[in-house]
Amino acid sequence: MNGQILVAYATRAGSTAGIAEAVAEVLRDAWYTADLSLIKPDLLPDAYDAVILGGPIYMGSMREVEEYVRAHHAALESRFRAAFAVGMSFVKDDEEKLAAARDPLKKAISPLEPEHLGYFAGRTDPARLSFLQRVALKVVGSPIGDFRDYAAIKAWAREVSGDLGGSHTP
Template sequence: MRVLIAYATHAGSTAEIATFIASELKNHGISAEVKEIREVIDPGEYDRLIIGGPIYVGRMKEVEEFCKQHQATIKGRLIGAFTVGMAFTGDEVKQAEARQVLDTAIAPFSPGRLGYFAGKTDPSRLSFFERTALKVVKAPIGDFRDWNAIRTWITGVADDLRG
């Protein structure tokens, strides 16, 4: 079985999570290839797909475009999707809004496993404008990724892959 983890990233946090997902799947005896979403030419080369990306300015633009472009190919292959965002460090209202962003990005698909993960904000990897915006909205700075929660999600995905 060929498994692809296709991800979008803005400042690298989601790429690190995608790589971690592949590593953990390997611990479950499942080999997966990790590719940045814009490098994926034909997702039909894979039996199963996991798609993920960050919420950036309230959207998951690259994930949404990928799903629309490859809609016919993705159908029946998408087993999991995840999003990474600082909204998952906040209150339930913000988390619900962020969950809706993922639903919108992957529509019309409803994979069995959806992952919602807090991210990492490293101002040194951001532009001056982005750093200024962080200050204005008082966004949390730091690494809020919960690797154990991600690992738990991956265990469910591995169970689904083994069917």
Template structure:
């Protein structure tokens, strides 16, 4: 089963989450590739998709929003899982609101599942404007990503895919 993981990440934190998801899906025996939204021309030959984006100012990155809008018809016909990353500073155990749930664009592709993961805020990686915005919003710096939660979600996605995989198709295609 061929899975395409598409990740929009500005400062690598969300890309690293995408890499952890790819590792779990591969460990389950799926053929997986991670790309950025700019690299996607078509979803031909793909059996399932995972879409993930960093969240800025309560929205997914523009590159991911544009990809979903451009390919909505195809994405509605594929099994799709969605995740958001960001909102650094959410208290441990605190609920992370997921902007994807509120987005008509994302709801329109009817994803099989959602996840919202805490992110990382490294002021040293930010530009002047970004640092100003994070100061105004009193965002706490640090790495709040919960790797066990991320990996567990990826294993759930893999389990759902394997449960519905056609029997005649080999699953291990590295």
């Protein structure tokens, strides 16, 4: 492991970008070379020693992550070390509901099973949403606001960083 890491993320309203940036920052603090990129079809995992993928949950699905994993399954198999999901369902502290809220990430990356899975509360900003999206949030009783917990995000990223191993240069 030479320390070239890809942190690739999807976002529709911007909040996952801040989370992915925080993850990349922790890796850089540990002297890894972390490239931060939006998930896009021509982004190849091949040049990297390790890949971390993250994205938001919309209507119970992580479409962008799922499509990327399906398209790059073979290259990811040996490199996919961690994945994270961002959603408002992680604001709740009801253990039963939290367990169900983790399913979209597991489904999106299946059958791959990286050793680290992170689940982070996100942000809803009515000013960035369409009328229909605002109605959808109201119907499901989603909280409104910025619930990103950067201490928890960085603690998770440090765990991932500690397990990457290899010969990055301090």
